Amino acid sequence: MTNPPEAKRPHLSCTTDDLPDPVESASASSINLVFTCDTPPTSDNIEFALHTIGDTKNTNTKHDILQALQDLNRWARNNNHLFFNEFLELAGISRVLKFLMIPSNMSDMKYVFSACTIIINCTRGPNSDLDIDIAQVMGRKFIERGGIHTMLLANEEYSGGNDRNELSAVHSIWAVLNNVINYNAELDYIDKDKQHNLFDDAIATLRLVNDTDDKIRVHGMIQIPHKIKSLLLLVLMRLLVGSNSKLVADDLEGRDVFQIFINTMKDSNRQWEFEEEIWKITSYFFFSCFRRQLFPTKNNNDLKLAISFYVEYIEKAPNEAFKSKAFDFLLEVSDVIGREEITKMPGLMITLGTILDRSSSNNIEAATEDMTKTLVKYLL
Known part of the structure; x- marks a missing residue:
């Protein structure tokens, strides 16, 4: 097959700049939760946040967990290199994925959204200010630790409709997947079966989102269905016409x-x-x-x-x-x-x-x- 010549293609990397704040979104309920935003990204604080979301004994409240997710996301979003180095050293990607694999967490769209924003900010592509080597290492860890399988399982929680929390979660899921396959080299680490699963789920999700209200906004900021469609089209384009794609006609x-x-x-x-x-x-x-x-x-x-x-x-x-x-x-x-x-x-x-x-x-x-x-x- 003949690969298309290099052309100036659409922007293929995602950040959280156009997303609502994870904790603002998560706390939009009848209870007005208050969160701190000044904890520094020290090694102890990063470990504490990861330990909080990894607690399987249910000793932490939902507020504690959301505070930990907020801290991790804020440190990643601020492009703090100390944070990225410590996050890698402490197996951060693996621990966030384990958090999502707990059934009660995966079924909570606010948790899914908050956890995914952390991974989004750790895997931003070459068009962002994140160091490319760090983003590639994070993306590879994500693939090695079963991240694609985890994202697709979380995506199955959405069966259509206009629920804002669900649509925000779906958007964050596909933003993660888009970032990870943004680098052609990363497709080498995704076998054909997984590429096929990604392809099928992207098509299925696109069918569902095509039937939603395209004008839905979250906190008046973003037309979520439109953004999801763009991400799904980008993922499909990379899977089918990327130079390292394993899919054929x-x-x-x-x-x-x-x-x-x-x-x-x-x-x-x-x-x-x-x-x-x-x-x-x-x-x-x-x-x-x-x-x-x-x-x-x-x-x-x-x-x-x-x-x-x-x-x-x-x-x-x-x-x-x-x-x-x-x-x-x-x-x-x-x-x-x-x-x-x-x-x-x-x-x-x-x-x-x-x-x-x-x-x-x-x-x-x-x-x-x-x-x-x-x-x-x-x-x-």
């Missing part, structure tokens, strides 16, 4: 992957709904799948689905579509389904003609216009 058989991506970009009335981040990820995904020969060869139905998306993308955001490989896809796919056939796709030639119509005030960039001319000339 046969693994997509019967899973309606391309239709599910299309559904993600439509509203509850099945009308196109433009969201720049999601559309950009989808554009790169379709282009890369085509280059890796992941589209079915039995017929061109999925290719035509992708073309219908690109027509909408070019119409709504021509310059962004150009930068996200939309025109490249149309050029290359025309050799597969035929130039005459592609010109019959609803709206395509009208949309391209509008870009070239100088009387229209559409703020077309020169590079976009040049590529449009190239495409039209090639098709005709």
Whole structure:
């Protein structure tokens, strides 16, 4: 298979900057819990926090546990190198995962969210201010200690719906998984069966989230379903078209992957709904799948689905579509389904003609216009 050329792809690493505070989220109940936020990240304090969440004798209150989770998250979020070194030395990743594997903790979405934010801040990618070596070591420890299995078990607690605590937990779960597979090298440590499980669960979760209210916000800060969709699309893109991916075209058989991506970009009335981040990820995904020969060869139905998306993308955001490989896809796919056939796709030639119509005030960039001319000339 031919790997796609290097391109400037969407941001693939997650931080907790756009998440509500874990303890604020966890304490939003009828009881107004008060937490301290000035405990320093000494070795003793880190060990105490890890011991608190690891207590299996139930001697600590929920407040104690949430305070420990808050401290661990705050120290990780502050990019404190002393904390990261001690956290590794004290087997922090393993102990957080063990905390989540306790059934009563895994079924508590506030605990899941709080614990995952710690791992998110320990595995931030190359676009963050976290040392890359530390993030990679943390990610590898996560994989070695069964972190993927733990996350997927926690994800199974969500069966659909608009509950804010559940959606926040699901978001944090997939933010962790996205961070861990953000580095191509980490996929080498994930065997094909686990990659397959990740793929299947991401598809299943995307189906569920597509049916939620996309405008749900947590503490007025973040549209959770939209963010979950973006993360799931990023995970699927990395699993299928990452250079170290172990999945092949046969693994997509019967899973309606391309239709599910299309559904993600439509509203509850099945009308196109433009969201720049999601559309950009989808554009790169379709282009890369085509280059890796992941589209079915039995017929061109999925290719035509992708073309219908690109027509909408070019119409709504021509310059962004150009930068996200939309025109490249149309050029290359025309050799597969035929130039005459592609010109019959609803709206395509009208949309391209509008870009070239100088009387229209559409703020077309020169590079976009040049590529449009190239495409039209090639098709005709």
